[in-house]
Amino acid sequence: MGNSLALYNPPTRVAEEFAMIDxxxxxxxxxxxxxxxxxDTCYAYGTNPSMLREKYMEAHDLVMKAWTEKETFAFxxxxxxxxxxxxxxxxxxxxxxxxxxxxxxxxxxxxxxxKMDYVYAYLSYYxxxxxxxxxQGFWGEMEKLGKDRNPYRAGFLQFVGVAPxxxxxxxxxxxxxxxxxxxxxxVDLKYAxxxxxxxxxxxxxxxxxxxxxxxxxxxxxxxxxxxxxxxGTTGSTTGTRFNMVAKTMExxxxxxxxxxxxxxDVEEQLREVAVNMNVGHLMLLLQxxxxxxxxxxxNTKMFADHVAPKLRPLFAEWEDKWWPKPMExxxxxxxxxxxxxxxxxx
Amino acid sequence: MxxxxxxxxxxxxxxxxxxxxxxxxxxxxxxTTIDINGHACRVWTKGSGPKIGWLAGFGGLPRxxxxxxxxxxTRTVIAPSLPGHPGATGHNLLDSHLxxxxxxxxxxxxxxxxxxxxxxxxxxxxFVAEFAALWPHKVKxxxxxxxxxxxxxxxxxxxxxxxxxxxxPGVLCANPQIWQDFKAVPPGANSVEWPIEQIRASEAxxxxxxxxxxxxxxxxxxxxxxxxxxxxxxxxxxMPRSYADTMAKLIEGKTTIKTVPGAxxxxxxxxxxxxxxxxxxxxx
Numbered sequence: 314m315g316n317s318l319a320l321y322n323p324p325t326r327v328a329e330e331f332a333m334i335d336x337x338x339x340x341x342x343x344x345x346x347x348x349x350x351x352x353d354t355c356y357a358y359g360t361n362p363s364m365l366r367e368k369y370m371e372a373h374d375l376v377m378k379a380w381t382e383k384e385t386f387a388f389x390x391x392x393x394x395x396x397x398x399x400x401x402x403x404x405x406x407x408x409x410x411x412x413x414x415x416x417x418x419x420x421x422x423x424x425x426x427x428k429m430d431y432v433y434a435y436l437s438y439y440x441x442x443x444x445x446x447x448x449q450g451f452w453g454e455m456e457k458l459g460k461d462r463n464p465y466r467a468g469f470l471q472f473v474g475v476a477p478x479x480x481x482x483x484x485x486x487x488x489x490x491x492x493x494x495x496x497x498x499x500v501d502l503k504y505a506x507x508x509x510x511x512x513x514x515x516x517x518x519x520x521x522x523x524x525x526x527x528x529x530x531x532x533x534x535x536x537x538x539x540x541x542x543x544x545g546t547t548g549s550t551t552g553t554r555f556n557m558v559a560k561t562m563e564x565x566x567x568x569x570x571x572x573x574x575x576x577x578d579v580e581e582q583l584r585e586v587a588v589n590m591n592v593g594h595l596m597l598l599l600q601x602x603x604x605x606x607x608x609x610x611x612n613t614k615m616f617a618d619h620v621a622p623k624l625r626p627l628f629a630e631w632e633d634k635w636w637p638k639p640m641e642x643x644x645x646x647x648x649x650x651x652x653x654x655x656x657x658x659x
Numbered sequence: 660m661x662x663x664x665x666x667x668x669x670x671x672x673x674x675x676x677x678x679x680x681x682x683x684x685x686x687x688x689x690x691t692t693i694d695i696n697g698h699a700c701r702v703w704t705k706g707s708g709p710k711i712g713w714l715a716g717f718g719g720l721p722r723x724x725x726x727x728x729x730x731x732x733t734r735t736v737i738a739p740s741l742p743g744h745p746g747a748t749g750h751n752l753l754d755s756h757l758x759x760x761x762x763x764x765x766x767x768x769x770x771x772x773x774x775x776x777x778x779x780x781x782x783x784x785x786f787v788a789e790f791a792a793l794w795p796h797k798v799k800x801x802x803x804x805x806x807x808x809x810x811x812x813x814x815x816x817x818x819x820x821x822x823x824x825x826x827x828p829g830v831l832c833a834n835p836q837i838w839q840d841f842k843a844v845p846p847g848a849n850s851v852e853w854p855i856e857q858i859r860a861s862e863a864x865x866x867x868x869x870x871x872x873x874x875x876x877x878x879x880x881x882x883x884x885x886x887x888x889x890x891x892x893x894x895x896x897x898m899p900r901s902y903a904d905t906m907a908k909l910i911e912g913k914t915t916i917k918t919v920p921g922a923x924x925x926x927x928x929x930x931x932x933x934x935x936x937x938x939x940x941x942x943x
Contacts, residue, residue, distance in 0.1 A: 355869075356821065363751065363866035391754060502823045507869075508862035513855055520851045 315345030315415060319365050320358050323393055324372035325400055328379040332404040339646075340405035340639040345434070346373060347415045352500050355507040363509035368392050380409040411635045413468055413594075418447040419515045423454040426466070432635045434468030434596060438498065439558070440569035441586040444469060448590040464593035465633040471586060472598045474573040475615035482573040485608065487562035490571045493602030495560045571601075576619035583624060593628050594635075688723055688731075693739065693769040695762055696753075701746025702739040702770045706731030711942065712772035713737070714763070714783025716804065716925045717819060717831060717897075719744030719860040721842060721853075726927040729935030739770040741783065743863025745856050750863035756874050759867045760789045773797050776942045780804035780927050781897070782864045785876065788906075792882035802888040802938045804919075804926050805898040807868055808876030809906070814899040816872050820865055833894040833923035841928055880909035887914040888941040892922030892929060915941065 314334060316327045335342040348354065348369050355362045371390045375398070378386065385399040404410050413432040416422040426433040433451055437444040451467060460466065472493075474486030511519075559565045566573055572582045587595060599616055600609035688705035703723065711734040713727060719740055730736045742762055743750025753759050763786035767773065776799045779787035784806030791798045810816060817830060828835035844853045868874065887910050889903045900918070907914040917937050922929035 359870040361866060361869040362820075363862045363869070364754065367751070503821045503826070507820055508858050508865050513859070516855050516858060517851060520854060524850055 314342060315347045317349030317354055317369075318346050318372035318376065319360055319368035320349060320354060321372070323395055324375050325379050325395065325398060327372070328376040328400045329402070331376075331410065332380070332400065332402045335404040335406055335410050336402050338639075339644075340410075341637045342404070342406070342410040343413055343635075343637055344410040345413050345415055346376075350500075351507050351510050352504045355510060356504050361509075362507035364392070365510060366512065377409065380404055405640055406638055411637060413635065418450065419512070420450075420454060420518070421512060421514060423451050424458065427455055427458045427460050430634075432466060432468050432594060434470070434594070436470045436596075438470065438472075438570070440571065441469070441471060441582075441590065442569035445590060448592065452591055462591060463631045463634075464587070464591045464628045465631060465635055467590070467592045468594035468596050469586070469590055469592040470596045470598065471583070472571040472601055473579060473583070473612070473616060473620075474571055474599075475576055475579050475612055475620060476573075477575060479574040479578055482575070482578075483562060483566065486571065486573055486604075486612075489602035489604035489608070490565050491560060491562055491602070494558055494565055494570060497602060498558065576615065576623075579616070580620045580623045583620070584627065587624070587627055593631065593633060595624075688727075688736070688738070693766065695742055695747070695765050695769070696749050698742060698747065698749030698752070700740050700742060700749070700766060702737060703727075703746075704735065704737050706733070706735045708734045710735045710737055710772065710775040711938075712739070712767065712770070712775055712777035712779075712787075714739070714741065714766075714777070714779035714786055715744065716780030716784065716927070717782050717861070717864055718838075718842065718857065718925075719746070719863075721745040721857060721860075722845065724841070724928065724931065726931035726935050729931055730939065733939060734776075737770050737772055737775075739766045739772075741766060741786065741863065743866065744860045748859075750859070750866055753866065756867065760786070760793065764790055764794065774799060776800045776802075778802040778804075778938050778942075779806065780925060781807055782868070785868075785874065788876060788883065789874075789879065791885050791887075791912075792879040795882060795884040798885045800886045800888075800942050801883070802890065802941055804890045804934065805892065805895050805902075805924055806876075806889075806906070807872045807898070808874045809902050810871040810873035811899070811901065811905070814901050816899060816902070817897045818870075819897055820861065820869070829923075830896050831924050831928075833892065833921055833929045837928050838925070877905070877909055880906055881911050883910045883912050885912045886941075887912050888938065889914060889916045890926055890934060890937055891916065891918050892924055892926035893918045893920045894922060895924045895926075897924035 314331065316331065318324055318327060321327050331342060331344050348365065354360045354365060371392050375388050375390065375393055379398050379400045380403065385397050388395045388398050411432065413434045414422060414426050415434045415436045418435065423433060435444055435447055437447065448467065448469065452462060455462065455466065472490065474482050476482035476485050559568050559570065565571050572579055583595060597616065599612045688703040691702045691704065692699040693702055705727065711730055713736060715738065720738060727736050727738060740747035742748065742753060753762055767777065767790055774797055777787050778801065781804065784803035785808045787801050787803050788806050788808065791801045819830060822830050828838035832838040842857050844850050889907055891900055891903050903916045907916055919926040919930050919933055919937065922934065927934045
């Protein structure tokens with residue numbers, strides 16, 4: 314579950330809501346702390362883009378302290394001041410649920426994940442081909458910071474469609490995939506870059522690569538053109554990318570946004586994705602665009618029955634320290650005999 | 660580390676309008692700095708005669724302008740940069756509107772403008788109003804071009820931060836080319852740091868005014884005692900003209916409204932001579 318930390322006042326609301334989910338699920342929560350997209354955080358919620366990241370970091374500190382501090386405490390922050398922090402409920406998982414940080418490829422986020430020992434989850438939406446460079450950058454940074462290559466430090470989002478054969482998969486999932494890439498990522502350019510949303514360090518990296526691409530274009534027009542085009546595809550905002558995005562099923566699959574095929578095809582490709590990117594947590598989207606409930610259930614079942622078991626042994630040599638630790642079965646509540654939804658439906 | 664990431668010092672670059680030699684400068688301003696919360700803020704000074712302060716509008720002062728040259732013909736123009744605007748950092752230390760008002764006061768006082776005539780445009784104009792309201796005996800006369808601070812949902816101000824890059828120049832200036840020239844990377848400037856400085860100026864304004872530009876300035880306008888000139892570009896596409904009337908009604912000091920033909924929101928950029936003339940006549 315993800316919750317944009319800077320949007321809540323006070324952020325202890327996030328601590329309590331997440332803790333409630335952790336309780337209800339018997340300790341199965343992964344706490345995702347996204348910064349949030351420009352459109353939702355700054356334009357729709359009205360959060361000041363210049364303070365967004367400062368508020369995010371402070372809210373993170375407050376939530377973590379609220380989860381781990383056993384006594385009531387006062388929080389005297391820059392943006393949040395609470396005399397009595399005393400959350401209820403508290404999370405089941407000790408010392409707190411695992412934390413995953415969804416990010417778009419900024420070096421600062423990687424360094425922070427390394428420092429805090431959190432999972433870095435790259436939600437690219439553009440598949441493994443576009444994501445490879447970012448994940449290589451991530452691992453390069455981990456090496457620089459002296460961190461091991463435990464693949465479970467990383468998560469990667471990937472769209473998947475499974476059917477008995479590749480051609481059937483192409484046919485079944487085309488409508489949903491084309492719906493998603495043709496409509497769901499569109500953000501008007503005017504809402505793409507509220508000032509301050511991207512840190513100056515991130516702006517600098519982007520501008521330096523633009524300058525390099527322009528220099529390449531000047532030196533060698535054919536090569537430079539590719540460099541400039543690549544910038545558009547992997548640009549820093551959904552707005553800048555939208556026009557470059559593939560919108561037909563052939564292109565979508567060709568570029569790796571969605572992995573489709575028979576269980577064996579999908580298994581092979583996902584194995585390649587996981588190994589090449591060294592990613593232990595694949596966050597798979599098996600429902601996307603306008604996919605019907607039946608097809609989503611079918612896709613999920615196909616994946617769970619025929620693909621997932623084959624991938625489980627991958628990275629067995631590493632310990633996943635970032636996976637939820639549910640309560641012992643003996644400690645869980647028994648399911649109630651009364652099922653109100655079933656009764657209501659009847 | 661206040662100086663980290665700042666541009667190498669460059670000589671002030673004067674705006675050179677295409678097809679116009681009319682406003683080329685006779686000399687460059689002198690550059691000094693003042694310390695605001697441990698950060699250096701640039702102060703440009705030029706001209707002779709009685710002092711007049713200038714707090715620039717949205718985007719700050721990336722370069723010296725023909726408008727300031729007009730003022731400098733008869734006045735000593737002192738143009739300090741507000742935190743986060745070109746030539747100054749430190750905006751990210753300011754978390755509340757009170758923090759900003761205190762910083763703006765320090766900027767005004769430290770650049771020697773206490774008790775003087777002060778003018779300002781849009782973002783800067785808002786701080787001129789705040790200073791004149793809270794320290795009414797520390798200003799002589801004030802002139803403001805479409806100052807920010809109000810928001811009327813029946814006549815909303817335009818969201819300057821929700822513009823496609825191609826549209827923004829035409830939102831801010833009647834002649835979009837003027838804004839483009841104003842913000843263009845000058846020869847010899849760092850092509851990475853220059854655009855970052857321009858985004859920083861927009862961010863600094865956002866830090867104060869996001870999301871609506873509404874600082875509830877209407878509560879403080881009645882405290883302004885100084886004679887006040889409100890200037891509005893006839894083609895201002897950011898601040899509705901009705902805001903001038905609202906402000907004039909609330910300001911206690913004698914207030915005059917003038918519109919500038921052929922000017923957009925940043926009237927001093929669009930019509931330097933006419934805007935300067937209006938201010939100089941008012942403050943003579």
